[in-house]
Amino acid sequence: MSPTSRVSGFYRMPRVERLQLVREFANLSDDEVALLADQETAAGLTAAQGDRMIENVIGIYGLPLGIATNFQINGRDYLVPMAIEEPSVVAGASFAARLVRDGGGFQAGSDAPIMVGQVQILDVADPWAARFQLLAARKEVLALANRQDPVIVRLGGGARDLEVRVIESSAVGPMLIVHLIYDVRDAMGANTINTALEAIAPLLARISGGRTRLRILSNLADRRLARARGIVPMASLAQEGFPGEDVAQGIVEAYAMAAADPYRAATHNKGIMNGVDAVTIATGNDWRAIEAGAHAYAARDGAYRSLSRWERNAAGDLVGTLEMPMAVGIVGGATKVHPVARLALKILGVRTARELAEVIVAVGLAQNLAALRALAAEGIQRGHMALHARQLAIAAGAPPEMVDDVVARMVAEKVVRLDRAQEIVKELTCRS
Ligand code: MEV
Numbered sequence: 001m002s003p004t005s006r007v008s009g010f011y012r013m014p015r016v017e018r019l020q021l022v023r024e025f026a027n028l029s030d031d032e033v034a035l036l037a038d039q040e041t042a043a044g045l046t047a048a049q050g051d052r053m054i055e056n057v058i059g060i061y062g063l064p065l066g067i068a069t070n071f072q073i074n075g076r077d078y079l080v081p082m083a084i085e086e087p088s089v090v091a092g093a094s095f096a097a098r099l100v101r102d103g104g105g106f107q108a109g110s111d112a113p114i115m116v117g118q119v120q121i122l123d124v125a126d127p128w129a130a131r132f133q134l135l136a137a138r139k140e141v142l143a144l145a146n147r148q149d150p151v152i153v154r155l156g157g158g159a160r161d162l163e164v165r166v167i168e169s170s171a172v173g174p175m176l177i178v179h180l181i182y183d184v185r186d187a188m189g190a191n192t193i194n195t196a197l198e199a200i201a202p203l204l205a206r207i208s209g210g211r212t213r214l215r216i217l218s219n220l221a222d223r224r225l226a227r228a229r230g231i232v233p234m235a236s237l238a239q240e241g242f243p244g245e246d247v248a249q250g251i252v253e254a255y256a257m258a259a260a261d262p263y264r265a266a267t268h269n270k271g272i273m274n275g276v277d278a279v280t281i282a283t284g285n286d287w288r289a290i291e292a293g294a295h296a297y298a299a300r301d302g303a304y305r306s307l308s309r310w311e312r313n314a315a316g317d318l319v320g321t322l323e324m325p326m327a328v329g330i331v332g333g334a335t336k337v338h339p340v341a342r343l344a345l346k347i348l349g350v351r352t353a354r355e356l357a358e359v360i361v362a363v364g365l366a367q368n369l370a371a372l373r374a375l376a377a378e379g380i381q382r383g384h385m386a387l388h389a390r391q392l393a394i395a396a397g398a399p400p401e402m403v404d405d406v407v408a409r410m411v412a413e414k415v416v417r418l419d420r421a422q423e424i425v426k427e428l429t430c431r432s
Helices: 015-026 030-037 047-053 089-102 127-136 138-146 150-154 190-208 244-260 262-282 287-297 337-348 353-376 382-396 400-413 419-431
Strands: 065-073 076-084 107-110 115-120 160-165 176-182 211-217 225-232 308-311 319-325
Touching: 015 030, 030 244, 065 337, 065 353, 065 400, 076 089, 076 190, 076 337, 076 353, 089 225, 089 262, 107 353, 115 190, 127 138, 127 160, 127 176, 127 225, 138 160, 138 176, 138 382, 176 190, 190 211, 190 225, 211 262, 225 287, 225 353, 244 319, 244 353, 244 419, 262 319, 262 337, 262 353, 287 319, 287 382, 308 353, 319 353, 337 353, 382 419, 400 419
Parallel strands: none
Antiparallel strands: 065 076, 107 225, 115 176, 115 211, 160 176, 225 319, 308 319
């Protein structure tokens, strides 16, 4: 009989008991259980801390934390923590940051931390009249929203405006969608906004004569954009066998494909998100919110497009810009609860959520540059091949002093496979 996943009261069990249950369900070995059970601390987080963050915790899942170097943004130097499982990303960001540094570093900016919260109103007899009434009550609604979080208001944030959209026809008939426009200061803002929406919903229902359903933040944070720009001198782009001019032109041509074709745009933007997500995760921010916002924004005019733009200036140098929603915070959520997230923010030394947003967008642009440069010149596999070959050499049992030789042989032969690595290790071992 196959084991059941129907477990009642799992959340109430002590963590060790949960782990025991999973062990039996999945037939885990002692070693596999030890991987989770013995880790008092993993990834800088104790299992007990994890148990207070989410539900049904049995252990901690670790990710490598790397540091990207060379970043200069608005004249300031940053070391950037990145949490990611994929090889080449941190190296790529660091390399691209060095190229942009040659051109004076990144310029970055951001909008005020304005988020949109939505309330859905149904069963409104006359939607346009209700819209009129709601807008007339703007002051009262905003005041009620602001009473929910006096701290944020004291810090200069709070409800800023009310917008009302009429959807004349939907699957369930006409509806009103009220937008609460809210300045969340240094928070990501979801909790603050959702609390305010809950508070104003009954008032909105009363004024409109309708019935409210959803009350939730929108992740399309298109009023909270961050942008970065960087110039790479043509000469800095030159590499073996590829003059700078060719590489610069190749990057512009690669961009043109992403601007025109959603199949390429998805991959192009994925490269950007490699950098964006890694910093978002390292700093304890909600990377799913950032992903959702990024892709919705990329499709804002009805076609899914590249988030970045690459062109050449009059001198022939390469100019890149990236502008995208960036709802990240430096207070609240995991940013202060996760010890490594706290540390990552300290390493970055950012003083505001806007500064963090600007750093993240600069990293996204750097990551995009690293990928396009490799793709436009030698192709992405060459760099990846060496890294992959290194992993295979180690897996084939090469001692540390032999790894480089095994890698060099496999790369030269263009045969990067475990069986070949094993053969080379055997050969070199016999020889020595
Ligand atoms: C791989 O993680 C990311 C790339 O595919 C991005 C791109 O193609 O631009 C290399």
